[in-house]
Amino acid sequence: MDKKTLMNKVLSGGGWALTGKLIFAAASLLINAMLSRLLQPQELGTYFIAFNIAFFGSIVGMLGLNQSIVKFLAENRRLAKYREMQRAVQLVIGIALLGGAAIFVLYISFQHFLNLNLFHSPLLEQLAVPIAIWILCNMFQQLLAESFRGLDDIRFATIFGGLLSNLLLVAALSRYFFTGHPVLSDVIFLVNLSILLSIAISLGALIKKLRNLPTAPGQRSTVPHTAEAKRILAISLPIMVSAVTLFFLTSSDIWILGVFRDSDEVAVYGAATRLIALIALCEIVSNSVLPSLIVTMNTKETLPQLQKLGRIVTTISLLPAAAILFIFMLLGPWILGTIFGSFYQQGYWVLILLSMGRVINVCGGANGLLMTLAGYQKTLMYITLITSIITVIASILTVSSLGAHGLAAVMLVGLGLQNVFMWIWVKKKMGIVIHPDFPLLIDEARTYLDKKRAQNVTNVN
Template sequence: MANAERLAKPIAGKSAAITKVLARGGSISFLLNSTGMGLALIMQIVLARLLGAAAYGTYAFVTTVITFLVFPAKLGFDTSIVRLVAAMKAKDEWALIKGLLKRANQLGFAVSLSVTVIGFAILGLRYNEMTGSQLVTYSVGFATIPLLTLATLRQSALQALKDVLFAQMPEKIVRPLLTIGLLLIAVLLLGREADSGLAMICFAVAVAVSYMIGAFVLKKRIGDQIAGVETQYATRYWLKLSLSLMVNGGMYLILGQLSVLLLGMMNSETESGLFSAAVRLATLVSFAITAINMTAAPLLSESYARRDHNQLQQVCTTSGRAGFSFAAVVFIGFAVAGRPLLGLFGAEFTAAYPALLLLSAGQLFGAYCGQTGTMATMTGYHRVLTRVLVIATVLNVALSVALIPLLGMTGAAAASCCAAVTWNAVMAIAIKRKYGIITPVWSFGSRAKKGVPPQSGDSTE
């Protein structure tokens, strides 16, 4: 009995430490994400009022195009860096960390530069069709693609090092504040005419400043560890893994926006616009788990690298329960006050209330299933995740085609909800069978298997 008590004390202490790390990191991330969302909204309001509808439309469209162009330019390294750097750090493999960050930046810069050149080439073909303001907006916007790509990779590196504050602060806080401040100075103090080109120039300056802040912090965090270390590379493996993870990122993007697109194609753009408001609100259900994952993801990778089954389960359980608790509160809030909230967008948006509830239910079930996607990504089970996401996407399309003509946006929401329930449930079962880890936040009648998780996730799927 005494031996059992002595063994239990370190385990209890370790669990408390994990909970403390998740609570601290999750709280910081939640605060930063909340503040960032507020600042992003304020920035959009300021831009819309200063620029007017037409100029703001140009600015918003170009920033959307840039976002989609940055996605392939990252080559998936933004996700693989979180997984690999956390695992390498646990093993003190600083030579490989140095090589990974260097190679990721080299490849990311090369691809993003190519994307930028192609963008300018297309811009040249349409030169005579654009106004001067549009040309400036597109030109400056395309020029930011390499910096945005490198900034995302730097953000991932700091996340892997568990520096949640500086992983997010430059982009979520500094960038919108600086964009708003520079635009107000240019218009109110310098008397410049507000147009989309001026707004994009302010945004580009903010991107450059926020990138330099993040790069400086990253150098301070790891400069001493990698300064005298000979660089090691595993480029082929890193690239293969990153591209595979990029596919999953693309599938998440498609699953999130597919119903909006199909609704617009099959019914009307107006109904698609109403539905998109419900989609935006429904994502708030999973807001907390997304914020917590900034801390949980590197912890899962680190625990897996150390073959620490107990810590894996602890991270999944603690982070999952915190995320689900928040999700449940938001879901209840939408059930009670969903119509008034949708009414803030306009009176006609209240018609999307049934869709909001269905979309939120899918998000709530995903929060209940816990760290399914993150666990698979951080432990080398990503190929199985890819196959499951593809199945969910096909299901979403099939149900959307069948239900949208009958039920409109409610049918689209039902299709999205079914797809979310499917892939989360399947992955929860798959992870339990492979690793013995229970990701659902409360599981009745089963216990996690104790043991050492296999280290061959990439080859034994």
């Protein structure tokens, strides 16, 4: 892949991803702002806990298939094995159906025990079935979206990765500003309905796209389905373990706060976490553009080119992330009060600490993608597991005495440790270093503009 093709791919795919995710973020923020006014703080705190349960359950139920499908589709697309691509999607969806059924049954069976011993919330227990359905909805929404990413369709991956369902949910919630306040069960029903509509549309689009793949020169595999499923799971399961441990590193804070503090404090903390999603958006260019490139460029000859591209993309991602952090530092209380209401202004320091952690993740996130898709998912699993255990233990020891502020500080340190470990490992084992590089970005931008200028002069002459 030549340099011009790489830059076009970054600009085109990154542009789609960034535009789509900006709309997604705006819709997410609007949803949470609406909920902060439609629900009481205690209900909103319960919603945030339910959201995390659904998110965690979908991670476990997907079994890491959402990332491995990108790898399988990209590899087979490079080799023009189109029938293998169709087969991989069918197998992955079949395995996901089994994983989804298992996680549904497990949650329904154990939610009473968990609620009785941890969250002590009668409302969560009443919502057991809707939350279990929410888990399944999240699973298949992400799995179908990542299938499009593996097919190198960044546009549909962005639309069906949550953008469409969020826009549908905004429309559904809007009616309550005219008809009265909903209860939490109404909100979760609308969440599930919005995602299910998105899944139905994306499944139809995916089937059509797979049917339109060329039938040659790919050959039908002679490998039995069971053997192929085992190969998929051998790659997927370590990714799932890494994702689970990463959840505890980045998202278990809501659970820990819900166990040791009251629902009002959970609501304030949850509101701050919704704002830092704006910084997480800055990782979208990396997460959308780099996966297929990593799979196709993971050779000794192309690693230097991959390092250069990784640095450029990481630097581009850091620019808006740093700008958002600066705005939060200046206007945090006003932003929290305007979006969520004056009650939530007390989350200012939580917002700043968590935002700093996300900026660190923007700087080092490409290293995690590289390890996952270059075949080092087990090493990433160990790194994430160690840092997650340290972070969770420190969080539990801290939250009772220092509350939300202490918890946010611990999450910041935990993310920093994970990114440092990943950076060191990639440098030592793969011989490349991916981090922000502003001089490189400036040089590449200058070269690109000079070429465009020379091209324009040639066209005029």
